Amino acid sequence: MDMARLELPAERQVFSGRLGEVVHQTQPDGRVFELFRRPPGVRMIFIDGDRVLLTEEYRSEVNGIDLRLPGGKVFDDLETFTQARRSSADLTDAALRAARREAHEEVGLTVSGVELVTIARAGATVEWDLYYYVVREFTEASDGPQPEEGEQITTRWFHAAEVLDAVRAGRMSEWRSVGVLLGLVMPREFPYLFAA
Incomplete structure (x- = not known):
C-alpha cells in the first residue's frame, strides 16, 4: 500500500x-x-555514569507515590496543540523545547545535549504520543526546580540495577516508560544487567 x-x-x-x-x-x-x-508529552532519561534520575511523585491514578521519568506536556492546552497540528508544524521541535523546559521546571537541570530515542504511541483508539529523550549533558540550574503548583515531586538518582528492582517491585506504573527503559535504553546503556 x-x-x-x-x-x-x-x-x-x-x-x-x-x-x-x-x-x-x-x-x-x-x-x-x-x-x-490529547497533546503529546515528553519523558527524559537522565544518565550519569551508571545512574538514572527518577522522580518520586504523588500520582492520583495509583493513589500514592510513583517512580517516574521526569517530563511533562509539550502543549499546555488542546487549542495550542490543534493549531500546531493544523499548521503542519514539526512536533519534534516543540517536544524538544518542552523537554528543555520540563527539565528545568521539574528537576532543576539545564540540558545541553539530548538524543530522541523514540516516540511511543498509545494505540489506535488513544492518540497520545510520548517523546523519549536520553540526556547525558546537563548542569544544575541556578534557581533549582520550579514545579507547577500542586506538584509533589522529589528527585533521586538510582543505580541502574535499582531501576530494574523498582520495575520488578511495581514501583513504576507508567508502562510505556518501563518499556522504553527496559526495551531500548537500559540494554544499550547498561548491557551488563542484561547479559544471559
Whole structure:
C-alpha cells in the first residue's frame, strides 16, 4: 500500500476538554471510528555514569507515590496543540523545547545535549504520543526546580540495577516508560544487567 497516497478519513470533534478531545473519523466504507486525542508529552532519561534520575511523585491514578521519568506536556492546552497540528508544524521541535523546559521546571537541570530515542504511541483508539529523550549533558540550574503548583515531586538518582528492582517491585506504573527503559535504553546503556 502506498502510504503517500493514503487519504486520512474525515474527522468530526464530538467532545472537547482543556487537554483532550474525542473525535469521530468516518471511514471510506461509512463506519465511524472513535478516538481520544490529547497533546503529546515528553519523558527524559537522565544518565550519569551508571545512574538514572527518577522522580518520586504523588500520582492520583495509583493513589500514592510513583517512580517516574521526569517530563511533562509539550502543549499546555488542546487549542495550542490543534493549531500546531493544523499548521503542519514539526512536533519534534516543540517536544524538544518542552523537554528543555520540563527539565528545568521539574528537576532543576539545564540540558545541553539530548538524543530522541523514540516516540511511543498509545494505540489506535488513544492518540497520545510520548517523546523519549536520553540526556547525558546537563548542569544544575541556578534557581533549582520550579514545579507547577500542586506538584509533589522529589528527585533521586538510582543505580541502574535499582531501576530494574523498582520495575520488578511495581514501583513504576507508567508502562510505556518501563518499556522504553527496559526495551531500548537500559540494554544499550547498561548491557551488563542484561547479559544471559
